Amino acid sequence: MTMLRAELRADRVTLGYGRRPVVHDVSIDITEGGVGLIGESGSGKTTLARAFLGLLSPISGNIWYGDQTLKKADMRKFRRDVQPVFQAEALDPRMRVGTSIAEALPRAARSRVPDLLEQVGLDPELAGRRPHELSGGQRQRVVIARALAVGPRLLILDEPTSALDVTVQARVLDLLASLDTERLLITHNLAVVERLCRTSHVLFAGRVVESGPTADLLANPAHPYTRALRDAVPKLGGDPPEAKGRTEAVPAATGCPFRLRCPLAVAACEQAPEPRDVQGRQVACHRAEDVLT
Amino acid sequence: MTTETRTPETQPLRRTLPRIPDRFAAFGAVLIVVVVLAAVLAPWLAPYPVDDPRPLERLLPPSGAHWFGTDQVGRDVLTRILYGGRTSLFIAVAVLAVSALAGVTLGVVAGYAGGWIRDVIMRVTDVFLAFPALLLSLALAVVLQPGVNTVILAIAVTWWPWYTRLAASMAASIATRPYVDAARCLGVPAPLIILRHVLPNSLTPVLVQLSLDAGGVILTSAALSYLGLGAQEPTAEWGLMVQQGQTLFTTNWWVVTFPGLAILVTAFAFNVLGEGLRNALDPRRAVK
């Protein structure tokens, strides 16, 4: 399986708005079993998602779709194959949700709207409602139904549950897990990645700092930032989360971007670390071995 | 599936927002209907012929025969106001229709497209804004015949860029909404995205602005009339009446006060209606 090239992949892309890059030289293959893109605000994860969706052209590097770059690919086919699931706010507030779902369907296929609503666990009657007449969880399901309408093979999920209450979130995650599509999941929520993605990449300041199997990554991080992220998540009945290093330190412009926040930073960190193979994963850290022990 | 609909926590908070009561907006709408009806029905409502100077009845104060008095050539002010409403409202409607159509079309295209298309449209807009409105109108009047049509053209030419700016800034913000991205990812062509998503969601402030501007257009047309570029005697027009009557204010207050009030009341009514529209057109409030 892993011998096949991923259908969609980023090859050393640098992305940004105007001249200023916010994502630097990132390569990610969207492989089977779900791929997670973990990062906090400002990490560039949503920018990457937009590039994968063909909404933003790379400053350098390429997004490959099969054996074509997105610039040359058949966009009609691409738009059928790859669909986004944004947050629940991704619905036109004035449009009835049935109309939103049917937007990209040919006239003859519009009768499928009730089926699509049922597929995401909603009452087909809701098609006549407007977004503000639905709950957050219902809106999120509508967003998913709209994405499924064109029969995509890959979903790009951008924080699909972060605005929802926990009990609703759990049910939407069940729905997403049950869908028969490949997925790229963009989130700050480690638990959601664990649930939906076999492989994960951790982004910091527009760079991938660690990639590998999600389970290994979270159980035993090799990058100090991955570890800081994991340790900051409060655990039920656990010790209070502890902040390590100063979170307000801005990413360093040269060398390792994390070094100003890193409790393990040494002089060598002024040289930018190249991603290297450490225990079955890619880590961009001079001190990965010390993090692992 | 449980359906938590709207949360009780957000509802009371919304109630605390300062809000113009709907009754107030309805009052504005009623006022406008009255003004429009008065203008339309002027030939039947007016007690005197519109252009009937009676030199012996100049500057009579308000009385039973002339409720609003008579003007400097002895015409009934009430009659002139009723007829003047036709001219003033026509000018306002025409100017705003032309400005909004041109302005909003260019604006949503500029705002959605961005890049060089936006730059070109906005630079053209800036050029028009850079000209002093009156100077541009003067130039136009030199080329064209003074009159109501010239006023409409002259004001519209200087008015539309504001709508372009408004629509462009709205459209630019709408264009970054996730639902627009979602439509693009579905392969919906740009003109359809503009028509279905960007335009409807950009319109609220435009409609509000239209109502708020109606009074301004009436005032501007008054200024042009004063310079001899606008409505010409003997056409009845509120602005013209105010301009002609203003020197008489201390001695014969009614000549200028009543047309002034007509402008004020009309502008106020449009304003209130504008506020009401703003509330009514917000889909989150419409359901209440």
Added chain:
Amino acid sequence: MSDHLIEARDLRVSYGGRVVAEVPRLDVGAGECVAIVGESGSGKSTTLLSLLGLTQNAEISGQVRVCGVDVLTASPRALRELRGARAALVMQSPHAALSPATRLGVLMRRALKLHGVRDVDRTMARAMEEVLLDRELLRRYPHEVSGGQAQRFAIALAIALGAEVILADEPTSALDVTVQAEVVGVLRRLRAERDLALLLVSHDLALVSTIADRVLVMKDGAVVESGPAATVLAEPSHPYTRELLEALP
């Protein structure tokens, strides 16, 4: 008269006859942290706001004492004094509480002077230190600081004014987890060092379990379960609490 800094009995908040929050009993003592957890629409934020008399157009019944002030009968002036100094509110969106055109230092100085705090400079410096913020931040405008910094500044302002009680409404849910850890750390330390009473409204049970002594679980305006955090979260007796816990990712 008990020594609880927050004390509510039979609190009931309704809008136009519709009850949105009903809390039979809520006590927070000095140095104690009590959390109200629930999902959107549970009435948890309304409860918190009503404790400071900040719910507008609401009908409130019951007894509420905060720092000894009877909130439901107090004069507007007494309420303002209470909210300004002894009981501080920390909101979800830290920037919303900061006037955009005022430097943070100016804002804090004005607030301190208004409340007759002496030795303004030293108080300010100490408060900033306590929340681990660089004093240089006082020269900045609100948009020039991050969410975590703004939130810690809000806490610094509260303690500079001598707050005994902090009521926090989802204070970290708009923040990144690493930043959240820092803000929570500051709150915990202040609680221990200054004997602050902390009332925390949150949807995050895991977070609450690490900081709160006692928990109230609310659903649809009613308290469905309350008790020591360890007990409620380890052996929930109400099905809804169990559902919440099971939903935890």
